[in-house]
Amino acid sequence: MQREVDVIVVGGGPVGENAADRARAAGLEVVLVERELVGGECSYWACIxxxxxxxxxAALRAVQRVGGAREAVTGGLDVPAxxxxxxxxxxxxxxxxxxxWLESIGIGLERGHGRLDGARRVVVERTGGGEIVYLARHAVVVATGSDPVVPPIAGLAEARPWxxxxxxxxxxPPARLAIIGGGVVAVEMATAYAGFGTEVMVLARSGLLGGMEPFAGEAVAAGLRGLGASVRLGVQPTLVERRESGEVVITLDDGGSITADEVLVATGRKPRTERLGLETIGLEPGGWVDVDDTMLxxxxxxxxxxxxLYAVGDLNHRALLxxxxxxxxxxxxxxxxxxALGRPEQTNxxxxxxxxxxxxxxxxxxxxxxxxxxxxxxxxxAERAGLHVRAADVAFSSVSGAGILADDYEGRARLVVDEERGTVVGATFVGQDVAELLQSATIAIVGExxxxxxxxxxxxxxxxxxxxLRLLEALGRPAAKDASEPESEEAA
Structure with a gap:
């Protein structure tokens, strides 16, 4: 079977859905190919x-930090709930x-595994059996996402890791959970399972949250320990064994070992491109896909x-979020x-x-x-990028709103400012409920x-x-310029 449509989207997670929705809203005929669940990793196994x-x-801990409310809490977390x-x-x-939803907006859904087979051609191995070939009049968008990486540690794959x-x-939840890794998945799952009452053991070969400012990882490590988790930095597993009892024994490079009921691997991700057919269009299969700023x-x-051909989401490796x-x-x-419609392109x-x-x-x-x-x-x-920057750091203890939010509030904020342009180029906030501060920083950076x-x-x-306000005060107002003095030799 063969069918021609305007746009083919391979991958039905939130990213693929957005690409399909935008093209369909413009009046194009779109088919979306998904081999698992519409909504993808984010909706069923990740973000949500x-x-x-x-x-x-987190809500329970927040209540326990407010006098007058903590006294009303008489029970613990209801894990089944x-x-x-x-x-x-x-x-x-x-x-x-x-x-x-796809049907309601006129997007066709093809359930199965989609792979490229030359320019503008996608072969779908249908979930129920058989194949269909789609030809794209205008574009193919690949949005197949990424999979977790299981590192080559002796015995790890055989131990059936999470x-x-x-x-x-x-x-x-298991009684004991070992977590290999120090990134976002590792620390979030460590936080969740510690909240359940599981004995959590985090094993990270360096610090936590290495892509953030160092104080963020340090605060999270302290927070996890405060929840009763064990956080061991600078260690690596050398051997993982699943015993007949079901227990997992992990031998470490420092000579020690730990025993858990389950082991979670959270050491990074790899693109889902091995069976995408990239070789049929002159690209290497199995790797990340390079794109320009238009996602071409x-x-x-x-x-x-x-x-x-466009690639959006994880597999282009620009930002796995x-x-x-x-x-x-x-x-x-x-x-x-x-x-497709001959409208002006805005690619500046x-x-x-x-x-x-x-x-x-x-x-x-x-x-x-x-x-x-x-x-x-x-x-x-910023310094690696060649910028001349200055940082302002403020403790949230100086902010009245933080102290009202939670008794003895602890947290820290940092702005990174480009000295030459006088604009914010980075911001980090650490503390309870700081997520809602992030958009204001994003707007400041995007808006320069x-x-x-x-x-x-x-x-x-x-x-x-x-x-x-506290951060601006830490930066200090720039010195006023004397209007009578020329700003440059050219002005003089």
Whole structure:
């Protein structure tokens, strides 16, 4: 069977859905190919279930930090109720709602594994058997996401380790959980399971949250220990054995060992491109896919003469975050529609059809204990980029809104400022409920708002946003210029 449509989207997670939606909204005929569940990893095994598992214990801890409220709490966390709430949010792993939504907006759904077979050609191995070939009049968008990496540690694969999927879909938490890794998945799942009462052991060969400012990882390590978790840094497993009893014994490179009921591997991700058919269009299979700022795949056969192949989301390796993938998909979907319909292309920096913010303003929230959020560049990253920067650091103890939010509130905020341009290029907040501060920092960076102008963005009192005033005070107002003096030799 063979069928021709305007746009083919391979991958039905939130990123693929956004690309398909944008193209369809412009009037193009779109088919979406998905081999598992419409809604993808984020909806069923990542963002949604993980944050749902984390929320109940976080809310309980928040109540316990407020005098007058903590006295009313007489019981502990109801773990079965938490798991039931998670089941509700993942629709009991049914994607009927997603499929119905696609039908309601006129997007065709093809269930099966899609692979490229030359330019503008996608072969779908249907879930129910048989194949169908789709030909794209205008574009193919690949949004197949990524999978967890299981490192080559002796015995690890044979020990049947958990990945993020097993961790977020658990039906009964284990008594003991070992976690290999120190990134976002590792610390969030450590926080969630410690909240359940599981004995958690985190094994990280370096610090936690290495992509953030160092103080963020340090605070999260302290927070996990405060929840009763063990956090061991600077160690690596050398051998993993699943015993007949079901226990997992992990031997470490320092000569020690630990025993757990389950082991979660959270050491990174790899692209789902091994069976994508990249070799049929001149690209190497199995690796990350290179794109330009319009998400057009570089090096693909025919893409230079008549653009047709786009890659959005994890597999282009620009920012492995659902919200950034959706941002890329919106830009790509709109550009595909513009090119198909002969409309003007907006591919200038910050234009509607490019993902400029992927380079300078990627926001991220780690729902750990405490929350750690960041956007833009760290001090180290800014210096590596050749910027002359200055950092301002403030403790949240100086913010009235923080003290009202929780007794003895602990947290820290940092702004990274480009001295030459006088604008914010990075921000990090660590503490309870700091996630809601992130968008203001993102806007400041994307908008390149001058520090002088930020002084006039008055934070309401007494709220957490007052930290912005404290940060500006730490930076200090720039010295006033003498209007009688020339600013440069040219002015003179």
């Amino acid at each position: 279930p993980s944050k749902t598992l984390l929320r109940s214990a 938490v798991l039931a709430r998670r089941d509700y949010w993942v629709s009991d792993w049914s994607d009927q709602g997603g499929a119905d 990945t993020s999927r097993e961790a977020t879909s658990v039906t009964e 795949v570089t090096g693909a056969a025919g893409n230079d003469d008549r653009p047709w 659902t919200h950034q993938g959706k941002y890329q998909a919106r830009a790509a979907g709109d550009l595909i529609a513009a090119r 920096p910050w234009g509607a059809h490019v993902a400029t913010a992927d380079h300078s303003a990627v926001p991220q929230v780690v729902f750990a204990e405490p929350e750690a959020v960041s956007v833009g560049l760290t001090v180290a990253a 708002v001058p520090i002088d102008r930020l002084w006039h963005a008055v934070p309401a009192f007494p709220t957490m946003s007052e930290v912005w």
